Amino acid sequence: MRDVAIVGVGLTKFGELWNQGIRDMFAEAALAAMADAGVDKIDSMYVGAMSSGLYSYQEHTASVMADYIGQRGVASARVEAACSSGSQAARTGFFEVASGAADVVLVGGVEKMWDVDDGTFVLATASDQEYEAYAGVTFPGLYAMMAQVYMQKYGLTREELAQVPIKNHRHAVHNPYAQYPFELDMKTYLTAAPVADPFRLMDCSPITDGAAAIIMVPLDQAHKYTDKPVKIKGIGSATGPIALHDHKDLTRLDAVRLSAEKAYKMAGVGPDDIQFAEVHDCFSIAEIIVAEELGFFPYGTAGKAIAAGQATYGGKLVINPSGGLKAKGHPVGATGVAQLIEATLQLQGKAGKRQVENAKIGLTQNMGGSGGTSVVHILEAV
Amino acid sequence: MVGIVGYGSYVPRYRIKISTIADQWGDNAATIEKGLMLQEKTVPGRDEDTITIAVEAAKNAVKRAGINPQDIGAVYIGSESHPYAVKPSGTVLIDALGIGPHVHVADFEFACKAGSEAMFVAYSHVKSGNMPYAMGIGADTSQGAPGDALEYSASAGGSAYIFGSENVIAEVIDTHSFTSDTADFWRREYQMYPRHGGRFTGEPAYFKHVLNATGIILEKSGMKASDFAHAVFHMPNGRFPLKAGKTFGFTDEQMKQGWIVNLMGNTYSGSSITGFSAIMDILKPGERALLISFGSGAGSDAFVFEATENITAVQNKAPKIREMLESNRTYLTYGQYVAYRRKIQFND
Numbered sequence: 001m002r003d004v005a006i007v008g009v010g011l012t013k014f015g016e017l018w019n020q021g022i023r024d025m026f027a028e029a030a031l032a033a034m035a036d037a038g039v040d041k042i043d044s045m046y047v048g049a050m051s052s053g054l055y056s057y058q059e060h061t062a063s064v065m066a067d068y069i070g071q072r073g074v075a076s077a078r079v080e081a082a083c084s085s086g087s088q089a090a091r092t093g094f095f096e097v098a099s100g101a102a103d104v105v106l107v108g109g110v111e112k113m114w115d116v117d118d119g120t121f122v123l124a125t126a127s128d129q130e131y132e133a134y135a136g137v138t139f140p141g142l143y144a145m146m147a148q149v150y151m152q153k154y155g156l157t158r159e160e161l162a163q164v165p166i167k168n169h170r171h172a173v174h175n176p177y178a179q180y181p182f183e184l185d186m187k188t189y190l191t192a193a194p195v196a197d198p199f200r201l202m203d204c205s206p207i208t209d210g211a212a213a214i215i216m217v218p219l220d221q222a223h224k225y226t227d228k229p230v231k232i233k234g235i236g237s238a239t240g241p242i243a244l245h246d247h248k249d250l251t252r253l254d255a256v257r258l259s260a261e262k263a264y265k266m267a268g269v270g271p272d273d274i275q276f277a278e279v280h281d282c283f284s285i286a287e288i289i290v291a292e293e294l295g296f297f298p299y300g301t302a303g304k305a306i307a308a309g310q311a312t313y314g315g316k317l318v319i320n321p322s323g324g325l326k327a328k329g330h331p332v333g334a335t336g337v338a339q340l341i342e343a344t345l346q347l348q349g350k351a352g353k354r355q356v357e358n359a360k361i362g363l364t365q366n367m368g369g370s371g372g373t374s375v376v377h378i379l380e381a382v
Numbered sequence: 383m384v385g386i387v388g389y390g391s392y393v394p395r396y397r398i399k400i401s402t403i404a405d406q407w408g409d410n411a412a413t414i415e416k417g418l419m420l421q422e423k424t425v426p427g428r429d430e431d432t433i434t435i436a437v438e439a440a441k442n443a444v445k446r447a448g449i450n451p452q453d454i455g456a457v458y459i460g461s462e463s464h465p466y467a468v469k470p471s472g473t474v475l476i477d478a479l480g481i482g483p484h485v486h487v488a489d490f491e492f493a494c495k496a497g498s499e500a501m502f503v504a505y506s507h508v509k510s511g512n513m514p515y516a517m518g519i520g521a522d523t524s525q526g527a528p529g530d531a532l533e534y535s536a537s538a539g540g541s542a543y544i545f546g547s548e549n550v551i552a553e554v555i556d557t558h559s560f561t562s563d564t565a566d567f568w569r570r571e572y573q574m575y576p577r578h579g580g581r582f583t584g585e586p587a588y589f590k591h592v593l594n595a596t597g598i599i600l601e602k603s604g605m606k607a608s609d610f611a612h613a614v615f616h617m618p619n620g621r622f623p624l625k626a627g628k629t630f631g632f633t634d635e636q637m638k639q640g641w642i643v644n645l646m647g648n649t650y651s652g653s654s655i656t657g658f659s660a661i662m663d664i665l666k667p668g669e670r671a672l673l674i675s676f677g678s679g680a681g682s683d684a685f686v687f688e689a690t691e692n693i694t695a696v697q698n699k700a701p702k703i704r705e706m707l708e709s710n711r712t713y714l715t716y717g718q719y720v721a722y723r724r725k726i727q728f729n730d
Contacts, residue, residue: 018582191410191412191413
């Protein structure tokens with residue numbers, strides 16, 4: 001297999017993009033990524049989109065996007081893995097370049113979520129439809145149950161849980177693409193509208209429109225496109241139980257651990273080598289459990305470690321320097337690609353005021369459902 | 383000179399507190415009150431509807447104008463809660479006030495801006511010389527589904543404006559309308575309550591139209607915020623109008639007189655024009671006032687008015703709106719409220 005590098009990135013602003021449909025957003029991000037890499041022709045492309053059908057009544061998304069970005073003729077396929085669609089698309093693009101089948105591959109992710117009445121229903125289709133969604137439970141409820149068990153088992157308080165979104169909002173202040181680039185205080189957190197006990201509004205990632213795209217090429221050709229290529233050093237993807245009731249332990253996410261083990265093995269690094277991580281904080285509790293499964297903190301301690309400042313600048317590592325899903329926004333199909341973009345910018349030293357000092361190696365973790373899929377990428381500055 | 387010769391308003395005496403509604407649904411009252419900047423809203427009595435409210439407001443307008451109702455050549459009522467789907471509200475009103483039968487009558491509908499629309503057309507009639515006087519009214523018993531965010535604001539009330547060319551109390555200096563097909567809020571036939579696009583009602587709907595209408599009328603008239611003593615913007619909640627006004631440099635001081643939404647709620651077609659009525663109650667000769675309405679669907683009407691020396695003499699001829707809002711209040715429980723609003727089913 002050839003080594004693969006990211007040589008171009010493009011993002012739309014995340015938020016309520018009332019004047020843009022999925023193709024407009026995708027084209028904006030894709031053309032920005034192509035301009036960043038200095039290419040006007042690609043060999044192949046992958047589109048991560050969770051539910052363009054239910055959200056925008058548009059299927060056959062991969063062809064629409066190829067056509068609309070002026071690349072009619074190329075191979076284009078959509079990859080769907082719920083909220084991990086974007087990073088699953090990136091993994092697919094990685095293997096096409098690594099195998100030698102293509103030299104310039106565009107991987108984009110997109111989701112248009114503000115145009116429908118009931119986005120929570122659409123998202124719930126990523127759970128176990130027969131056992132969970134039909135019974136009336138949606139993702140806030142599923143993750144709330146995980147939070148309940150975790151808080152009971154490990155004595156995590158709401159004030160400690162609060163530190164996850166408070167930290168991520170503080171990081172997002174310096175992210176010009178973030179949906180909510182403002183600080184969150186404890187009082188606002190504690191008095192926000194109840195969603196699913198123990199979650200209130202500020203425990204939950206928002207509904208977001210947005211798109212993200214990257215250009216991948218073989219590492220040995222990367223310097224043709226950029227002075228600062230970022231190598232994809234490791235990839236791991238794994239599945240876990242689709243239904244929450246099949247988790248052996250509600251405070252664990254097996255797919256995250258398995259995907260991380262694969263990625264660490266391929267990259268030849270361990271958790272202690274990771275300087276920063278973009279992780280899937282779809283709900284506050286998720287960042288805590290994910291940080292444990294990735295090996296950053298022992299089980300039962302990540303909540304307290306985050307509250308103690310161990311996951312921000314000056315701590316053990318920086319988790320979600322972009323602001324994470326909570327504050328940067330979570331256009332589901334785009335999220336995995338946007339995480340890779342944040343990691344790329346950090347490793348290129350282009351992250352502005354949110355730059356992690358001397359960043360050489362970073363990790364991204366993107367999740368589908370309540371742990372049904374997890375995809376981990378490990379990236380390195382070269 | 384063409385402008386307003388008489389104006390009048392009416393709100394029912396019944397009120398429900400925002401905290402009462404919040405308690406009903408398990409919402410945090412303090413969060414809602416702070417978020418929407420509302421305290422209470424008006425509720426129509428069991429024998430009140432858009433027609434009775436329009437009649438009360440129009441009577442006050444005729445009192446202030448001091449004219450013979452027979453000289454009014456047109457009456458337009460804007461509302462989204464006309465009691466009949468087919469049968470005009472305006473015909474009841476003209477009979478009640480002794481206007482006509484030689485009068486042009488029509489009911490208007492354009493979500494929350496039907497009232498300013500009625501004013502716009504009434505003004506145009508007089509300006510064109512079609513008739514000596516024309517009346518534009520906005521009145522509503524607004525609907526909001528139980529449990530919906532709209533329930534906190536949808537209220538009842540209205541205002542009436544008579545336009546003429548003699549004894550004008552506030553001259554129309556300029557007008558502008560800004561309209562586009564933007565479906566942010568609607569109610570189809572046979573539906574009891576309106577539906578809305580949630581946050582879509584904000585930036586792409588309310589703010590797009592209100593800010594455009596305001597910006598354009600300021601540019602057309604060559605005026606800026608500091609040229610006005612008062613300004614009022616449509617009030618779907620407390621926050622939106624203040625945010626819109628501040629965009630153009632209007633201060634809290636300039637907006638506070640017309641900002642009656644915290645006590646009245648959103649009277650839909652009667653919202654901005656009743657806020658404007660509060661401004662008319664205190665406007666001094668030579669002072670200017672800006673009125674910006676908004677109706678979902680969507681559009682904004684903009685008016686620049688300048689008071690004449692005649693205004694002072696008519697202000698006390700009929701009840702003032704802030705007095706109506708701040709006195710004689712009867713507070714309802716949620717149970718009384720749903721009964722008054724006929725949100726529960728009765729045997730006929």
